Amino acid sequence: MTITIEKKYIAIPINNHAVSKKLCFWEEAPDRELVMDFDCKLDAVKPQYVSYIDVSRYRGKTLICDSVPHMEFTLTQCDEKALDGLYREEYRPMVHFTPQIGWLNDPNGMICYHGVYHMFYQYNPCGTEWGNMHWGHAVSRDLLHWEEKDIALFPDEMGTMYSGSAIEDLGNVTGLGTGETGPMLLFYTAAGDRTLLSAGKCRTQCLAYSNDGGETFVKYRGNPILGKVESYNRDPKIVWVEEIGKYLMALYLAEDRYGLFTSENLLDWSLLQELRIANESECPDLYCFRLSGKSYWVLIGASDKYLVGVFKGGRFVPQTQERQLCYSPFNYAGQSFSGMQDGRVIRMTWEKLKMPCVRVPNQMSIPMEMKLRAGEMGCYLTAYPIAEISQLYADTQELVGQRLEAPIELPLERAAYDIRLITEYGAGMTLELFGHTLRIDTQENCVAFGKLRIPISGDRERVDIRVIADSCSLEVFADEGRFYATLYAVCDYNLPYLRLTAQENGTLLKTLTCHRLASIHGEVENV
Incomplete structure (x- = not known):
């Protein structure tokens, strides 16, 4: 079928029990260029609900669309989502963030930027199962009430948008800023070979930036900022480490190994060291505490196994053995907010619950304040609901x-x-x-x-x-x-x-x- 994009969304009828199909979109041109493809449980006969795919970037263009395997269907367009009973559905969480519709997993790019909390997250707008990774986006002024914004990052020819982090480039060391405030930087993994559009590509670390407070993002034209290190390297967490006077990227490599990379300009990265967290993988987070006048850093993985350490001689030196914070398989991939002006370490995790709510199967955790405490067996981490x-x-x-x-x-x-x-x-x-x-x-x-x-x-x-x-x-x-x-x-x-x-x-x-x-x-x- 052929469709000329005139509105913000295309509406796709979905049934969670249907067979998954791949929808492909080509731009009508002499060489019929593929511009987008994604998997969804398209159902033109008896859909359960409608998913809304933002196609505003193709407005005015004529696209050719087909499904694999082929089936007969029609697509409608709209500028507003029709979501009757939104947030009042049976089993919809009452005090936990959930997107309006679609799959959510890892929190990404958590940042407090000039008084506004930005939460990005792994997001599939095409259905309620994992896949088609975008970066969803929501904002808040109190960490409790969230306003869902437009999608921040879309899949491209380098891959789908896997997890990462965000910081403000206060000194404009990247040279990407155009205003009086530092640009907001998103660091993410481009997961190649997950779509037809990115076939044959590997996983690399990339950068996007915003000069309008997070309303819109531009992908850095020099991407990737870090090429393939190992086949499954992903989930960059970026922090400034005063002890070494450089920015540091914690990156998952493979098995239970993480790499620490350093940079002075946030664009060029060099390997500093590798670390292991036994029986851990993915989604590193790294944050600092002051305890008894000394700086301690926590390196923690997706399943909440962590090391407490210090930077000494320009390297991270663990001071404890691996410790466990969370004792549940339903918590995963916790990430802390950068840019906190009050000195607190606040984080949220993905709670992978498979809820019976038709529109959303997962939720984010209650925001938690993290603290480091001293005990007889050394320092340990705590997580507790925020005072707000x-x-x-x-x-x-x-x-x-x-x-x-x-x-x-x-x-x-x-x-x-x-x-x-x-x-x-x-x-x-x-x-x-x-x-x-x-x-x-x-x-x-x-x-x-x-x-x-x-x-x-x-x-x-x-x-x-x-x-x-x-x-x-x-x-x-x-x-x-x-x-x-x-x-x-x-x-x-x-x-x-x-x-x-x-x-x-x-x-x-x-x-x-x-x-x-x-x-x-x-x-x-x-x-």
């Missing part, structure tokens, strides 16, 4: 200083909740929440949920458990964030209560606080 979450508190129930002689039950509404439980470290107990049971086992020093086990305490002095409950998840933080996990739990609102039962009568409940959270979709401030 209190802005969502709608009402509160609280119990203080009670001896548990019988089960305690609190009525709940169909809403998200922030719950904190502090008890003496004695007998175990169970916490039932919307039909799901967390078993607090002090004999094994863990919170048990099915087969998952989350440590409770580093010193076994008290039980301190915090739970953020949303439509399809329970985020559990123990010992003020020393241990945490996201649990896939579809809340059953037929069972609207919290019930706490102690294994031994007389167990001291120090505090039980239950905050109902207002939905972030109530009123979203435009940024």
